[in-house]
Amino acid sequence: MTKILAIANQKGGVGKTTTSVNLAASLAASDMDVLLVDLDPQANATMGSGTDKQIARTTVYQVLLGEAPLQAARVTSTQGKYDLVPANRDLAGAEVEMVGFERREARLRAALEPVQDEYDYILIDCPPALNLLTLNGLCAAHAVMIPMQCEYYALEGLSDLVNTIKRVRSSFNPSLRIEGLLRTMFDPRNILAQQVSDQLQKHFGDKVYRTVIPRNVRLAEAPGFGLPVLYHDGQSKGAQAYLELAREILNA
Ligand code: ATP
Ligand code: MG
Numbered sequence: 001m002t003k004i005l006a007i008a009n010q011k012g013g014v015g016k017t018t019t020s021v022n023l024a025a026s027l028a029a030s031d032m033d034v035l036l037v038d039l040d041p042q043a044n045a046t047m048g049s050g051t052d053k054q055i056a057r058t059t060v061y062q063v064l065l066g067e068a069p070l071q072a073a074r075v076t077s078t079q080g081k082y083d084l085v086p087a088n089r090d091l092a093g094a095e096v097e098m099v100g101f102e103r104r105e106a107r108l109r110a111a112l113e114p115v116q117d118e119y120d121y122i123l124i125d126c127p128p129a130l131n132l133l134t135l136n137g138l139c140a141a142h143a144v145m146i147p148m149q150c151e152y153y154a155l156e157g158l159s160d161l162v163n164t165i166k167r168v169r170s171s172f173n174p175s176l177r178i179e180g181l182l183r184t185m186f187d188p189r190n191i192l193a194q195q196v197s198d199q200l201q202k203h204f205g206d207k208v209y210r211t212v213i214p215r216n217v218r219l220a221e222a223p224g225f226g227l228p229v230l231y232h233d234g235q236s237k238g239a240q241a242y243l244e245l246a247r248e249i250l251n252a
Contacts, residue, residue: 015184025228050226143179
């Protein structure tokens, strides 16, 4: 059975894209067939997968507008051993252009339907907003993975996201679940991070992944080479953490 995961948090810079790219590569390293969909006009997941957003002609933008089937946009990230539906700046206009469309929240879900059986996992990297693009991600997904930094405002933002997920569940996608909360850029020496982490576990219990992603410079460097960290420095703490996350998900 294919599992479709939206990687979402409307807060910017919490590690959504880093998680999307590196989890895709780590699952692929376990012989899973993986598709990564870049749903962010910043196109960081596209660049981080070694695909030049300037060159990508057919992207998720044409797919959402119904101008191209998803198969026409899909490329193989030879670096990461997974397939990618790239994005570029054009995607920023999609929201406005889709306004008049019927069922505009379900465009991605419809586009994925013909290909989804080819994959074990489909990961959707959402933009940092609760907008129509993220809504498309949430409507297409079976479950949401929420990367978060353990800092004071993280918990506040979380309740907005949880409410959005509830609304999507009641209006569009009744089976949508929270797959898990992932602690990212974690520094165990930071007392506040520890406290927020404890609170998270108290509130969300076993919805919090056991795996914690540490702050690790290799993770930040890897996109500059267009590589998942696994192929930039496989021994690094960051690479090992994402491999562990993949194992945790596969064994769940
Ligand atoms: P946006 O909301 O803009 O899409 P995002 O949630 O996708 O951001 P990332 O782009 O993954 O977040 O990460 C933000 C920045 O932090 C990037 O520069 C990234 O390289 C860096 N980063 C992410 N995770 C880690 C980590 N575990 N250790 C060190 N740096 C990290
Ligand atoms: Mg991102």
